Amino acid sequence: MDIGAHTWVIPEGHLPPGSAPDDPGLQSHETMCVLNASERDAKVEVTIYFADREPAGPFRFTVRAERTAHVRFDDLDDPERLPRGTDFASVIRSDVPVVVQHTRLDSRAAENALMTTMAFAADVTSVAS
Numbered sequence: 001m002d003i004g005a006h007t008w009v010i011p012e013g014h015l016p017p018g019s020a021p022d023d024p025g026l027q028s029h030e031t032m033c034v035l036n037a038s039e040r041d042a043k044v045e046v047t048i049y050f051a052d053r054e055p056a057g058p059f060r061f062t063v064r065a066e067r068t069a070h071v072r073f074d075d076l077d078d079p080e081r082l083p084r085g086t087d088f089a090s091v092i093r094s095d096v097p098v099v100v101q102h103t104r105l106d107s108r109a110a111e112n113a114l115m116t117t118m119a120f121a122a123d124v125t126s127v128a129s
Helices: none
Strands: 007-016 029-036 042-049 056-063 069-070 087-106 113-118
Touching: 007 029, 029 042, 029 056, 056 069
Parallel strands: none
Antiparallel strands: 007 087, 029 069, 029 087, 042 056, 042 087, 087 113
């Protein structure tokens, strides 16, 4: 089933410079959740944009057919690591339609904040039922 879009945009991103808990799973982070409902593997490229420097990337990964991948922005390291404490935006491109959701965990304070939203789909493909 081909659902989603080939191009997604997350205009807001920020990796906080610190976290409150010692648990690595609760470290402040941003995540792109990518659903590939198609029968083909999705080759995904991510470009990161900044206010005061040239873009970073493309970062590349594959989401297998009929699978999902939760990719943390702080785990992206090829061709470079993203700086913490810096605002950024991202453009996600895939060779097959995918669905992208953005999630942030901000654990700098004892009261952790979790936020999630759908990314902006620049083009949409859907299957009529």
